Amino acid sequence: MAKESTTIDVGEPSTVTKSSSHVVKDAKKKGFVAVASRGGAKRGLAIFDFLLRLAAIAVTIGAASVMYTAEETLPFFTQFLQFQAGYDDLPAFQYFVIAVAVVASYLVLSLPFSIVSIVRPHAVAPRLILLICDTLVVTLNTSAAAAAASITYLAHNGNQSTNWLPICQQFGDFCQNVSTAVVADSIAILFFIVLIIISAIALKRH
Amino acid sequence: MKSGQAEIMETSKGIQKSGLMSRRIAILEFILRIVAFFNTIGSAILMGTTHETLPFFTQFIRFQAEYNDLPALTFFVVANAVVSGYLILSLTLAFVHIVKRKTQNTRILLIILDVAMLGLLTSGASSAAAIVYLAHNGNNKTNWFAICQQFNSFCERISGSLIGSFIAIVLLILLILLSAIALSRRH
Numbered sequence: 001m002a003k004e005s006t007t008i009d010v011g012e013p014s015t016v017t018k019s020s021s022h023v024v025k026d027a028k029k030k031g032f033v034a035v036a037s038r039g040g041a042k043r044g045l046a047i048f049d050f051l052l053r054l055a056a057i058a059v060t061i062g063a064a065s066v067m068y069t070a071e072e073t074l075p076f077f078t079q080f081l082q083f084q085a086g087y088d089d090l091p092a093f094q095y096f097v098i099a100v101a102v103v104a105s106y107l108v109l110s111l112p113f114s115i116v117s118i119v120r121p122h123a124v125a126p127r128l129i130l131l132i133c134d135t136l137v138v139t140l141n142t143s144a145a146a147a148a149a150s151i152t153y154l155a156h157n158g159n160q161s162t163n164w165l166p167i168c169q170q171f172g173d174f175c176q177n178v179s180t181a182v183v184a185d186s187i188a189i190l191f192f193i194v195l196i197i198i199s200a201i202a203l204k205r206h
Numbered sequence: 207m208k209s210g211q212a213e214i215m216e217t218s219k220g221i222q223k224s225g226l227m228s229r230r231i232a233i234l235e236f237i238l239r240i241v242a243f244f245n246t247i248g249s250a251i252l253m254g255t256t257h258e259t260l261p262f263f264t265q266f267i268r269f270q271a272e273y274n275d276l277p278a279l280t281f282f283v284v285a286n287a288v289v290s291g292y293l294i295l296s297l298t299l300a301f302v303h304i305v306k307r308k309t310q311n312t313r314i315l316l317i318i319l320d321v322a323m324l325g326l327l328t329s330g331a332s333s334a335a336a337i338v339y340l341a342h343n344g345n346n347k348t349n350w351f352a353i354c355q356q357f358n359s360f361c362e363r364i365s366g367s368l369i370g371s372f373i374a375i376v377l378l379i380l381l382i383l384l385s386a387i388a389l390s391r392r393h
Contacts, residue, residue, distance in 0.1 A: 151340070163351065
């Protein structure tokens with residue numbers, strides 16, 4: 001009983017003074033922590049954005065290169081089929097190479113804006129510009145991939161209704177390269193969708 | 207006191223202007239969704255109901271043409287139908303944006319869904335465009351013959367349905383831009 005009363009008596013004045021000082025310190029600390037975490041979160045998003053752009057550059061350059069170098073010459077000449085196949089034989093593949101090259105160029109040019117977003121996480125203008133341009137470029141990229149995919153599908157399977165014969169039975173390597181390029185570009189499209197989502201989340205304000 | 211009151215009035219005017227601008231953006235978004243819906247549903251119906259039978263039978267070419275003879279055109283119809291369904295459902299959220307003021311989370315959700323639908327619609331329209339181009343012009347290198355010399359009205363119809371889809375693609379891009387602008391304006 002005596003001990004309990006002693007501790008109570010001693011504790012009261014110290015808790016009063018400490019609590020007031022703690023309130024002030026905690027408020028300051030909370031402020032600093034909030035500012036740091038807010039900038040940190042957006043900076044983290046901006047860094048992830050930058051890395052994803054680098055990955056998309058690698059994938060798109062790979063896709064354009066594979067499609068551009070897709071070519072096959074058969075060792076024999078047949079009566080009805082041409083003995084050589086290249087990407088420029090089909091307009092959809094030409095469009096694919098040009099569009100994907102444009103996309104890769106845009107990604108390289110967009111890196112400075114991504115860096116600005118890292119340095120200044122709360123700036124709105126570079127983030128908004130990135131989102132607008134990303135949307136336009138992902139549409140171009142998707143259209144190129146879809147057009148090439150539909151022609152590739154036709155090359156593999158043909159079409160009985162229109163009497164379009166499959167050519168991949170003769171040009172196996174060519175079709176493999178073309179399919180690889182389309183798959184690579186599809187991966188780049190997924191990266192772009194993630195980039196747009198990152199930009200939208202980063203635009204959100206508090 | 208007078209200067210203080212003037213500042214308060216200016217601040218309140220600024221807030222009202224900001225709210226008014228946000229509401230205008232939300233209303234424009236609502237209207238664009240309705241227009242995009244009519245474009246996608248029109249494209250799907252136009253492509254889905256296309257059909258032509260030739261009055262004669264030839265040895266090498268089939269005497270009947272439908273949209274589902276080509277997988278890309280089937281995918282086109284499905285993609286446009288899905289996107290038009292999504293646009294109808296998204297009108298609810300767009301209406302919420304007009305009524306409410308704090309709509310950050312739903313706007314991000316709409317942007318994500320809009321981007322996904324834009325990808326689906328673009329892939330459907332572009333794959334169909336590639337096939338339609340091939341149907342019109344054929345290809346000498348692969349011995350794929352142009353079928354539009356026999357099926358004129360079929361090809362006119364499938365070409366026309368692509369227009370509505372590409373208009374909807376542009377509208378979806380505008381919707382994403384509007385959402386981004388609305389997101390960056392909030393305080």
